[in-house]
Amino acid sequence: MCEANAYLKEGEDEILFMEAVDIIEPFEDGLKLVDIFGKQKFLRARIMDMTLLNHRILLEHVPIPAEAAHASSHS
Amino acid sequence: MCEANAYLKEGEDEILFMEAVDIIEPFEDGLKLVDIFGKQKFLRARIMDMTLLNHRILLEHVPIPAEAAHASSHS
Numbered sequence A, B: 001m002c003e004a005n006a007y008l009k010e011g012e013d014e015i016l017f018m019e020a021v022d023i024i025e026p027f028e029d030g031l032k033l034v035d036i037f038g039k040q041k042f043l044r045a046r047i048m049d050m051t052l053l054n055h056r057i058l059l060e061h062v063p064i065p066a067e068a069a070h071a072s073s074h075s
Helices: A066-073 B066-073
Strands: A004-010 A013-027 A030-035 A040-043 A045-051 A056-061 B004-010 B013-027 B030-035 B040-043 B045-051 B056-061
Touching: A004 A045, A013 A040, A013 A056, A030 A045, B004 B045, B013 B040, B013 B056, B030 B045
Parallel strands: A004 A056, B004 B056
Antiparallel strands: A004 A013, A013 A030, A013 B045, A030 A040, A045 A056, A045 B013, B004 B013, B013 B030, B030 B040, B045 B056
């Protein structure tokens, strides 16, 4: 099967975020990932790179825009 | 094999941009795509969504920032 494992970049490390990913779609200001069993995960991230023959997708966090971070710290 | 075909969104259409894509990496303000034979293509685009079990990746153009467009029209 041609699903892939999605890893999340955490500093110098790459943490396995989801296995057997089939679908990745934009969702709000991040991504929705769906695995081959239909399980869904959401993440404020973007695709950094991918190597399909190695079944690897690397994601990186999307920084929260300054004004959103400022607003949430004062609510 | 688990490569995928990369399509480019052109209005309502989806145009086949590259077959048998193995690697997609960020490159300058767009993407570098490498197929299973090592052939490379570059495109000012981002990944819109993907369905790996269908071997489909959909790309969309990245708009040229206003000041870049303005500068190039006056050079």
